[in-house]
Amino acid sequence: MEEPRPEKSASHVTLRKNFLTMTRECRQEYADVMQDPRRILWEPTPEQVAQSNIAAFVRFLVERYGNDAPSIERLYEWSIEKPEEFWRSFLRFSNIFYVGDDRRALTYASPAQRMIDARWFPDVRLNFAENILRHAEETPEREAIAFFSEDGRERHITFGELKREAIRFSRLIDDCGVQQGDRVVAYMPNIPETISAMLATTARGAIWSSISPEFGADTVVDRFGQLAPKVLIAADGHLYRGKAHDALPKAQEIRQRIPSIEHTIVVPYVQGVTPSVVEGQYSVSCFDYAQHDTLESGVLSYDRLPFNHPLFILFSSGTEGKPKCVVHGSGGTLLNQLKQHMLHADLTERDTFFFHTTTSWMMWNSLACALGTGAKVVLYDGDPLARDGRVLFDVAEKERMTVFGTSARYLASIEKIGLRPRATHDLSALRTILSTGSTLYGSQFDYVYEHVHPTVQLTSTSGGTDILGAFATGDPTKPVRREELQTRSFGCAVDVFDEEGRPLPPGAKGELVCTAPFPSQPVRFWNDPDDEKRIKAYFAKYGPAVWRHGDEAERTPSGGIIIHGRSDDTLKPGGVRIGPAEVTVQAEKILEVLEAAAVGHRMADGERVILFIVLREGRELTEDVQHRIRAQIRSGASPHHVPAVICAVPALPRTHNGKLSLSAIRNAICGSEVKNADALANPESLAYFRDRPELQ
Numbered sequence: 001m002e003e004p005r006p007e008k009s010a011s012h013v014t015l016r017k018n019f020l021t022m023t024r025e026c027r028q029e030y031a032d033v034m035q036d037p038r039r040i041l042w043e044p045t046p047e048q049v050a051q052s053n054i055a056a057f058v059r060f061l062v063e064r065y066g067n068d069a070p071s072i073e074r075l076y077e078w079s080i081e082k083p084e085e086f087w088r089s090f091l092r093f094s095n096i097f098y099v100g101d102d103r104r105a106l107t108y109a110s111p112a113q114r115m116i117d118a119r120w121f122p123d124v125r126l127n128f129a130e131n132i133l134r135h136a137e138e139t140p141e142r143e144a145i146a147f148f149s150e151d152g153r154e155r156h157i158t159f160g161e162l163k164r165e166a167i168r169f170s171r172l173i174d175d176c177g178v179q180q181g182d183r184v185v186a187y188m189p190n191i192p193e194t195i196s197a198m199l200a201t202t203a204r205g206a207i208w209s210s211i212s213p214e215f216g217a218d219t220v221v222d223r224f225g226q227l228a229p230k231v232l233i234a235a236d237g238h239l240y241r242g243k244a245h246d247a248l249p250k251a252q253e254i255r256q257r258i259p260s261i262e263h264t265i266v267v268p269y270v271q272g273v274t275p276s277v278v279e280g281q282y283s284v285s286c287f288d289y290a291q292h293d294t295l296e297s298g299v300l301s302y303d304r305l306p307f308n309h310p311l312f313i314l315f316s317s318g319t320e321g322k323p324k325c326v327v328h329g330s331g332g333t334l335l336n337q338l339k340q341h342m343l344h345a346d347l348t349e350r351d352t353f354f355f356h357t358t359t360s361w362m363m364w365n366s367l368a369c370a371l372g373t374g375a376k377v378v379l380y381d382g383d384p385l386a387r388d389g390r391v392l393f394d395v396a397e398k399e400r401m402t403v404f405g406t407s408a409r410y411l412a413s414i415e416k417i418g419l420r421p422r423a424t425h426d427l428s429a430l431r432t433i434l435s436t437g438s439t440l441y442g443s444q445f446d447y448v449y450e451h452v453h454p455t456v457q458l459t460s461t462s463g464g465t466d467i468l469g470a471f472a473t474g475d476p477t478k479p480v481r482r483e484e485l486q487t488r489s490f491g492c493a494v495d496v497f498d499e500e501g502r503p504l505p506p507g508a509k510g511e512l513v514c515t516a517p518f519p520s521q522p523v524r525f526w527n528d529p530d531d532e533k534r535i536k537a538y539f540a541k542y543g544p545a546v547w548r549h550g551d552e553a554e555r556t557p558s559g560g561i562i563i564h565g566r567s568d569d570t571l572k573p574g575g576v577r578i579g580p581a582e583v584t585v586q587a588e589k590i591l592e593v594l595e596a597a598a599v600g601h602r603m604a605d606g607e608r609v610i611l612f613i614v615l616r617e618g619r620e621l622t623e624d625v626q627h628r629i630r631a632q633i634r635s636g637a638s639p640h641h642v643p644a645v646i647c648a649v650p651a652l653p654r655t656h657n658g659k660l661s662l663s664a665i666r667n668a669i670c671g672s673e674v675k676n677a678d679a680l681a682n683p684e685s686l687a688y689f690r691d692r693p694e695l696q
Contacts, residue, residue, distance in 0.1 A: 037442055038556065041449055042457055042480040049477045053342045060093045072477055076559075080493040083516055087120065087335065087491055094338045097134060098126035098331075099304055106517060116535060116544045118517035120307055121331060127302035128311055128330045129166070129203035132372045135349070136163035142349070143376050145192050148395050150239045150382020157192055162371075165193070167300050169200035169265075176231045176263035180205035180303060183229040183313070187213055187220060187251055188359055189238040189381045193267050195368050197233050202311055202330070205303040209313040212358035213238045213247040215656055219678040220250070221257050223315045223323050226527055228260040237270035239382045244270040307331030308523050314362050314465045317655045317679055324533060325526035328468045336469045336491075336520035337369035343490055345403060345432065345459070346476040349374030355405030355434065356384050356392060361657045362465045363405070363436070375403075389414050393421045400429040407437035408444065408460075409658050415447045416594060427453050434474070436461045437659060439563055441585040442483040460485045462551065462563045466538070469520045471512065471549060472561035484560035492518045494561070496553050501542045504555070509577055511567055512553040513546050521547075552579055569662045571600045572607050576640045580662060583643065586636040587611060587629050592619040597652050598643065599666050601695065610695065611643035612665065614652060621648040645695060649688040656681045665689055 049055060054072060061069040065085075070078035079086040084105035091102055101123040108114040135142065140160030147155040157165070178184060184201040188194040189212055201208045209227060211220050213235060224232075234251035237244050248266070255261050308329040316324040341347040353375045357363040370377050378399055384392055384406075396404055414421075421427060433448060433456050440460040448458050459474030462485060471494045472485040480486060488494040493516035496504045504510045525533045541548045552567040564570075564579030571578040583598035594614045600607045611629070615621060626646050633641050653664045656679070667674045668689035677683040 037483055038481045038558075040479045041445060041482055042455065044457070044477055044479075052476045053346050053348065054475070054477050057090070057093055057343060061089060064089065076488060076490055079490045080516065083491055083493070083518075087519060090339055090343075090491075091121070091124075091335060094335070094342060096126065096131055096334060096338065098124045100124040108517070113544050115517055115521075115547055116531070116539060118521060120335075120517075120519045122307065124307045124331065125304040126307065126331055126334070127203060127205075127304050128334055129199040129300070130302040130304075131334055132199060132369070133159070133163050133166065133300070135159045135371070135374045139349075139374070142374075144371060145195065145377055145379060146352075146399050147192050147379045147381075149191075149380070150242070150386050150391070151244075155192065159371075162192070162196060162199075163300060165196035166199040166203065169193075169197045170203060170300055172265055173200055173204060173206070173231060176265075178204055178206050178231060180305070181310070182206045182231070183227045184208055184231045184233065185224045185227065185229040186210040186359065187215075187232065187234040187247065187254065188267065189213055189235055189269065190357065190359055190364060190379050191235070191267075191269060191381055192379065193235075193269075194359055194364075195371075195379075197265075197267075198368060200300070203300055203302050205305050205309065207310045207313060207327075209315075210359040210364065211315075212360045212656070213245070213250070214240065214358070214681075215360065216678060217250045217253040217257070219656070220254050222678065223325070224254065225258050226322075226325050227313060229258065230260065231263045231265065232258075232261045233265045233267065235267045235269045239270060241383045241386070246271065305330060310523055312365055312468070313526055314365070314468065315360075316465060317657075317659065317661070323679065324537065326465055327523045327526055328520065329523040332519035332521065332523075333365070333468055334369065334372065336467075336518070337366055338372055339490060340366070340469055340473065341370050341373050341375075344461075344470070344473045344475060344487075345434065347373040347375045347403065351375040351402045352378060352399050352429075353403045353405070354378035354380070354392075354396065354399070354401050356380060356407070356410060357405075358657070362468055365468060367405075384410055385413060385417070389417050389419045390421075390424065393419075393425045393427070396427060396430065397425045401427075402429055403432045403434065404430055405434035405436075407658055408435050408440045409438060411435060411440070411444050411448065412588075412595070415444065415451075420451045422451050422453060430456055432457045432459055432474070432476075434459050434461060436463070436470070437657070439565060439579075439581045440483075441581070441588075443585065443589065445480075445482045462553075462561070463489070464549075466522065466549070467518070467520050471514065472553070472563065478559075481556070481558060481560060484556055484558065484562055486560050488559075488561060492516075496555050497542065497546070501546065506555045506557045509552055509554045509564060509579070511541070512549045512551040512561075512563070513542065514549065515546055552577070566662070569599070571598065571609050573600070573609050573640055573644075578609070578637075578641055582637050583609060583611060583633060583641050586633040586641070587613060589632055589636070590625065590629050592616055592621075592625050593629065595652060597660055597662060597665060599662050599669070601644075601666075601669060608644035609641070610669065611646045612649050612652065612689070613646065614650065615648055621646065647692055647694055649685070651682055651685040651688065653680050653682060653685045653689075655679055669695055 088105045107119045109117040136159040144159040144162045145157040198208050237247045310327050311330040312328045314326045353370045355367045461470040461473040463470030475487040496510040497513050498510050538547050552564040580598040584596040587596040594616045596613045601610045653661045664674045668686045
């Protein structure tokens with residue numbers, strides 16, 4: 001099939017139509033537009049803006065504040081000038097169900113400590129699960145979840161069925177004696193039962209934490225072991241690259257090594273577990289989910305708890321030591337996630353929302369929260385590149401997805417294998433593509449618009465585990481510009497500081513910070529009674545009034561953000577600050593290069609840039625390839641970016657969530673210990689970086 005020609009923006013099409021009759025000046029203008037690295041790639045129509053949730057929210061504000069209400073264009077500025085009014089207004093607009101008085105939106109011990117001691121809505125009580133499942137009461141027959149697996153299985157679950165499954169799990173955790181504040185941990189793939197179990201746990205006021213079963217036992221014990229959990233929920237396996245992987249031996253080891261676990265619930269998925277097998281493998285009380293009483297009707301009781309009651313525990317990557325246990329509260333998580341989904345992603349009950357994630361990544365928690373908008377969510381378990389890379393777009397076409405979420409690495413992978421979804425799939429229902437996890441390069445913007453969808457809103461977001469949300473994200477009422485994240489997140493006073501803590505103008509690189517409290521700050525770190533770890537993680541550099549997020553960023557004249565990578569990974573050859581992505585994006589333009597990583601290597605006379613590359617199959621790192629890499633980096637970036645040494649390696653170290661670990665590379669090339677190498681999905685790759693003769 002011949003691939004159709006890509007459609008262009010309205011301004012591009014107008015210029016193109018008149019190209020032959022253009023004056024020389026007009027032709028130059030056209031060339032300048034196409035060479036602009038920050039050019040507009042998509043713009044909403046006036047009708048799209050008027051029909052957006054943002055416009056509906058502004059109309060809601062006009063009813064409340066009259067002439068003092070902000071316009072759509074000023075909504076972000078208003079949200080940080082009057083954060084308490086913004087968050088209180090959105091709490092009411094979103095139809096979150098709560099009891100109590102919302103007039104006190106924010107309290108803190110002192111102005112100097114307001115970021116550290118912030119407590120939102122201290123007089124409000126709510127239940128997370130009750131709000132996620134409210135659509136089971138209003139529209140029980142509407143589809144809530146569509147599930148697909150790599151081996152071709154497919155299930156569809158209504159909101160009413162989802163609630164019945166949550167009731168079923170609730171009976172199980174009641175039998176386990178779970179109380180408010182107990183920890184329930186899940187060693188589960190991304191299947192519907194994981195969401196049902198989470199809702200049953202949080203309805204009770206217990207605390208939920210999950211890890212996907214591709215993690216090894218040591219890695220899981222390092223995380224779950226810190227929580228002293230009461231119940232372990234484990235699937236019998238998971239699917240990946242054409243194989244069913246048995247998880248029960250690892251689950252048994254986890255249970256044996258964490259003495260606080262009193263009960264285990266086993267969920268059959270790939271094997272079909274029987275009670276006799278379960279009882280034979282575990283030495284404690286054990287339940288087989290498949291054999292437990294199925295309730296056709298029942299009541300799920302909801303414990304309405306303080307706004308900051310612990311809900312989820314998420315984990316840092318752990319590549320720098322034992323993972324931090326980040327505790328997020330019920331109200332802050334719900335309020336911030338619904339803001340993200342409703343305002344920034346424009347989700348409604350008419351949408352079908354997918355995000356490719358595992359249960360170890362905070363995007364799984366975010367995906368589950370999307371049910372609170374009434375949207376249908378799509379789950380997938382398995383290799384995202386199955387069926388020659390087509391599988392996720394097969395699902396997108398079948399389900400008529402409107403919002404497709406994935407990682408920047410996935411987009412890079414399908415570009416590398418030459419996938420052209422626009423030519424092979426009907427994606428006419430798709431209006432938004434979300435990307436997060438790492439920097440989205442300009443070339444990836446080009447690939448999406450040329451080969452995936454020509455008129456989609458491509459939304460790159462940046463935030464993470466620490467805030468269970470985003471600091472920089474999308475806006476359906478604004479243009480998409482190449483390389484940029486469209487906007488700062490409503491209600492978050494995001495800025496970019498220099499080393500001395502002074503705000504930087506647009507175009508200058510510095511530390512991404514937040515200068516005012518926001519509801520999804522961690523409630524605390526687990527096992528951190530004096531708050532030392534939390535304060536050190538976020539407030540050590542600029543003091544108690546400024547959250548340092550750890551990203552190097554710049555603001556743009558259009559109001560967007562560009563993320564250059566983790567600030568700890570910043571390269572400084574000759575004292576010039578360089579983001580690693582600025583080097584690798586140029587290197588990966590060379591045909592022979594599959595992927596690349598740039599790190600700083602400190603020498604007696606300063607720091608030099610070392611570039612590690614993974615070559616395409618059958619290619620070699622010849623002098624010609626090295627010359628072309630350096631020439632591309634010099635012309636595409638600057639002479640400062642040119643690496644001193646280029647090394648070929650078979651693979652780069654990545655975490656289980658697919659994130660590149662530059663710190664592990666730095667430690668390996670310097671001969672230092674790579675702490676908690678079990679946090680890496682491929683720790684064996686570290687051997688490729690140690691004792692390199694090129695670096696001596």
